Amino acid sequence: MRRLLIDRTRCDGHGSCAELLPELLDLDEWGFPISLTGERDPAVPRSLAAHGERAVRACPLMALRIG
Amino acid sequence: MTAHLDTALWALGRGTGMVALVMFTLTLVLGIVSRSGRAALGVGRFGVAELHRTAALTGTGLITLHIGTLYFDPYAQLKLVDFVFPFLGSYRPFWLGLGTLAVDLLIVITVVSLLRERVGPRVFRAVHCATYALWPVALVHALGNGSDGGALWFRVLAGLCAAAVGIALSWRLSAGYVERGRVRIPRSVPR
Amino acid sequence: MTTTSIAPLTGTQRVLAVRTESWREHVDALGPAPRLSSDELIRLVDSAGLTGRGGAGFPTARKIAAVAASRRTPVVVGNAMEGEFLSHKDRTLLDQAPHLVLDGLDILGRALGSRRLILATGERIDSTRVRRAAAERPGRLVDVRDLGGGFIGGQESALVSQLNGRAAVPQDPHTPVYVRGIDGRPTLVANAETLAQLALLARFGPDWFRSQGTPDDPGTFLISVSGLTPPSVLEVPRGIRLREVLLQAGVPLERVGAVLLGGYHGTWLRPGTGDVRLCEEDLSPYGASTGAGILHVLSVDSCGLRVSAEIATYLAAQAAGQCGPCVNGMPRMADTLTRLAVPGSDPRLVAEVDRLRGLVIGRGACAHPDGTARFVASTMLVFARHVEAHLRGECHETSVD
Known part of the structure; x- marks a missing residue:
């Protein structure tokens, strides 16, 4: 299963990813993504692959990768 | 027939240049909104980022058309060298040179932006800062080189663009720029 | 594989039993560090069951194998940053047996064909002795580097970042240092005590190594004890009872309110847990581990x-x-x-x-x-x-x- 890898050192809490992937991510009270799947790097199901790719592109800090 | 074609090329060259200016103004403003981490225009944060990208690519496409049509326009007398090296043109070399300079910057910024995953955020961000140089150079080129530069309606358009960028910039530099004023990352560490 | 003719050290004192200052003295006492190929080394360390002594307790053989599998020549870094405030073992080792730690780097470096061997020492460590030791050794020169970075300075990727000339801050774990580390090369970071243990293991073999500790958690380890007693560093077998360590360190048991095991990232244990053995199988029910070998005692009178x-x-x-x-x-x-x-x-x-x-x-x-x-x-x-x-x-x- 491919995972959404969040580089926490880059993330600045813009929140684009959580808008695109509400199934996998929520935002904490400071605006930083929380994995909703219980995994450190949430697995991206096939049905969300396109949204995942979009989230990777939308992150202004390039903190996301799918791998 | 040829005369009509020339006029058409000329008009197309002018038109694409002007719309590109509007597009780049939009790009810059949307870039600033996107960087703030705020949702806007009812499209969400990712929507702002995508609009920013779309506007940038549209503007770049228009500029390609702009220089392409003017290259084939006998009146503009553009040479291939003018696409790359500034200030060598025969017609208003200074104003044209600014256009060339803007195109050079645009090429670098576009290539680096498209390859941002490869070059990494540091290079991407440093090069992206050059957009703040690109925009005024392009504006001055439009005012000085364009055959409508003196027309009132064009000056109004240019003024509106400048006002939009000015407002966005002063917001960018203001204290409340970053969203919601929450404790966020104090960037003690360069990245 | 083990070629030394020197009699193995007996008893629970191993790395702390070696007190050799000069290279000559060191070779006379222990013989030169044996040369091993990377396959031999991985097999040796795997059969001994040596784990990292820096805190994470990761199997050292797997760490070596990870960098050995790379196409590029790896860099080996000895980690004596000792960012943990309550830890004194790296300092003790570099003071008492600098050549033992350098032997460990040497063995790894030769097995992996590394051209760069680095020993990173933290701000609380005086590197004068180990520098002198490094200079008098034959073979590849170990580059001793005095670094900073505080508590997290010894974190693997923060250390590599600092050695790369950048800030001493951890990097994205999705690109681990064993893939891209110093100058982009695969990098093996090993704690100073792990290196010293390795230096003895390579000489005396896995059976000797396993003659202390438990079958699942073999060998000895260093533990820095503080609180209710002057700070000291002891070498004890894995699986020793908590009470035994406290007694050895001279802690008055009746005054113990609680003990903090594993340092500031560690776990408090109640006084009633004196029978617990300091090995993985006994500690995991408490969610505890020995970490980098730290035991801090809280007095019954303290909050x-x-x-x-x-x-x-x-x-x-x-x-x-x-x-x-x-x-x-x-x-x-x-x-x-x-x-x-x-x-x-x-x-x-x-x-x-x-x-x-x-x-x-x-x-x-x-x-x-x-x-x-x-x-x-x-x-x-x-x-x-x-x-x-x-x-x-x-x-x-x-x-x-």
């Missing part, structure tokens, strides 16, 4: 909540300042614990500590928030009755130490 709040505050301040959840969550967690440590505090703070703990776990590039959250969790568990007393406005603390 565990106050001490823990101070430690949590220190840890929050030691964050690298990169990851949002850590930057925002850790000071808030420490602050909440500090407020709870004041008798007569708001009962809602208990739930708030738990909530904040959940908010930082697994959400940093390194294990700093996770380690701190674990520490805070054990504080709330072990001092639960104390928390209740505080909510009633009472605290038994009579001495602050």
Whole structure:
């Protein structure tokens, strides 16, 4: 299963990813993504692959990768 | 027939240049909104980022058309060298040179932006800062080189663009720029 | 594989039994470090069951295998940063047996064909002796580097970042240092004690190594003991009973209120746990580990909540300042614990500590928030009755130490 890898050192809490992937991510009270799947790097199901790719592109800090 | 074609090329060259200016103004403003981490225009944060990208690519496409049509326009007398090296043109070399300079910057910024995953955020961000140089150079080129530069309606358009960028910039530099004023990352560490 | 004719060291004192200052003395006592191929080394370390002594306890053989599998020549780094405030073992080793640590680097470097061997020493360590030792050895020169970085300076990727000339901050774990480390090369980072253990293991073999410790957790380890006794570093077999370590260190058992095992990222244990053996199988039910070998004793007269709040505050301040959840969550967690440590505090703070703990776990590039959250969790568990007393406005603390 491919995972959404969040580089926490880059993330600045813009929140684009959580808008695109509400199934996998929520935002904490400071605006930083929380994995909703219980995994450190949430697995991206096939049905969300396109949204995942979009989230990777939308992150202004390039903190996301799918791998 | 040829005369009509020339006029058409000329008009197309002018038109694409002007719309590109509007597009780049939009790009810059949307870039600033996107960087703030705020949702806007009812499209969400990712929507702002995508609009920013779309506007940038549209503007770049228009500029390609702009220089392409003017290259084939006998009146503009553009040479291939003018696409790359500034200030060598025969017609208003200074104003044209600014256009060339803007195109050079645009090429670098576009290539680096498209390859941002490869070059990494540091290079991407440093090069992206050059957009703040690109925009005024392009504006001055439009005012000085364009055959409508003196027309009132064009000056109004240019003024509106400048006002939009000015407002966005002063917001960018203001204290409340970053969203919601929450404790966020104090960037003690360069990245 | 092991070619030394020197008689193996007997008893529980191994790395601390070696006290050789000059190279000549060292070779006379132990013989030269044996040459091993990377396959031989991986097999040797695997059969001995040596684990990293820097805190994570990762099997050393797997670490070596990871860099050996790379196409590029790896860099080997000895980690004597000792960012843990309560740890003194790296300093002790580099002082007493610098050549033993350098032997470990040598063995790894030769097996892996490395052209660069680095020993990184932290700000609390005087590297004069190990520098002198490195200079007098034949073979590849070990580059001894004095570095900073505080508590997290010894974190593997923060160390590599600092050695690469950048800030001493942890890097994104999705690109581990064994893939891209020093100058982009695969990098093996091994704790100073791991290197010293390896130097003896390579000489005396896996059976000798396993003659101390438990079958699942073999060998000896260094433990820095502090609190109620002058700070000391002991070498004890894995699986030794907690009580035995306290007695060896001269801790008056009747005065023990609780012990902190594993350092500031570690776990509090109650006084009734003296029978617990310091090995993985006995400690995991408590969620505890020996970490980098640290045992800190809290007096019965001290307030565990106050001490823990101070430690949590220190840890929050030691964050690298990169990851949002850590930057925002850790000071808030420490602050909440500090407020709870004041008798007569708001009962809602208990739930708030738990909530904040959940908010930082697994959400940093390194294990700093996770380690701190674990520490805070054990504080709330072990001092639960104390928390209740505080909510009633009472605290038994009579001495602050």
